Amino acid sequence: MIGHRMPECAELIGRIQPKLQQVFYTNRRVLIAASTGTGFMEASVRNTVNSKVLNCVNGAFSQRMREITEANGKANEVLEVAWGQPILPAQVAERLADGSFDAVTVAHNETSTGVTSPIREIVEAVRQLPNGDEIIVIVDAVSSMAGIKVEFDAWDIDVLLTSSQKAFALPPGLAFCAVSARAMNKAATVPNRGYYFDFLLLDKYLAKNQTPATTPISLLYALDLQLDDMLAEGLDNRFARHLAMRDRTHKWALAKGFKLFADPVTYASPTVTSIHNNLEIDIPALNAFLHERDMIISNGYGAKLKNVSFRIAHMGDLQMSDMEELFAAIDQYMAK
Ligand SMILES: Cc1ncc(COP(=O)(O)O)c(C=O)c1O
Known part of the structure; x- marks a missing residue:
């Protein structure tokens, strides 16, 4: 292990930065923390809010953002x-x-429901308001960055945060966050930003x-290598692969007689599909069957959606062949 104040570590971070910037489509520095996405969710409101936040809620993770806002005493x-x-x-x-x-x-990308909101258009609408240039737009992209194109600079986003363990396909433990000049300047006016996550x-x-x-440091080595692999694949190819796996998942689910959760389907997530369990399959039993074959799906997230829906991830380094293997196994289970 190298020391975190050794020149080798600065070289490693220096190698990572321009590659992370490509993934975020930004010229800004992309902050890195030993954390998961939730850390930067908390940081985003602590650093940028003096008066009041509008929390948009359409699922369990956007609801978490609301709870974080309130837990930090922000109106x-x-x-x-x-x-x-x-x-x-x-x-x-x-x-x-x-x-x-x-x-x-x-x-x-609301991972609990498999719905992707139109961020680019949302930011455009915000900027058209009379005080639109002062409003900090905070985007949780935990389950979309590196799986869906999000252009931080061109779309004029202020805070864009993500975790290492979703579409980056890395172990958990790293979180990344791009912060606009607008949000950095704002942070300078906000008292009690805390220390660990002070932008x-x-x-x-x-x-x-x-x-x-x-x-x-060990996770940074993994990140360095994974970014090389991602850029070698080509980001556009990576995004297209996610979409193709999404479309295949829809086709499979509909052919089996399931209904999709995302409504309307135009906003269905490219990284995770949430499916109504209208055929009432026993999801824990299905997962036990899949587990024996080294596969797993996710139950619906939270009390509201558990067993009512289930989720199939098609993100990160998964390939179409992995999806085909999964669908064949579920078919086999359902034919039992
Ligand atoms: C959309 C979304 N936001 C936030 C989180 C929380 O991220 P983390 O577990 O990395 O703190 C998740 C985790 O699944 C998520 O999917």
């Missing part, structure tokens, strides 16, 4: 739509129109290819 209002529905630009603009908010939170402190160290606290 908020909630825009909630039915779980399974996307958050739409006009809804956001309407709620922000009274000018009393300084930030808005949205989950790009200004993280950015100051990152300018020297360092982190304020000890960094998980």
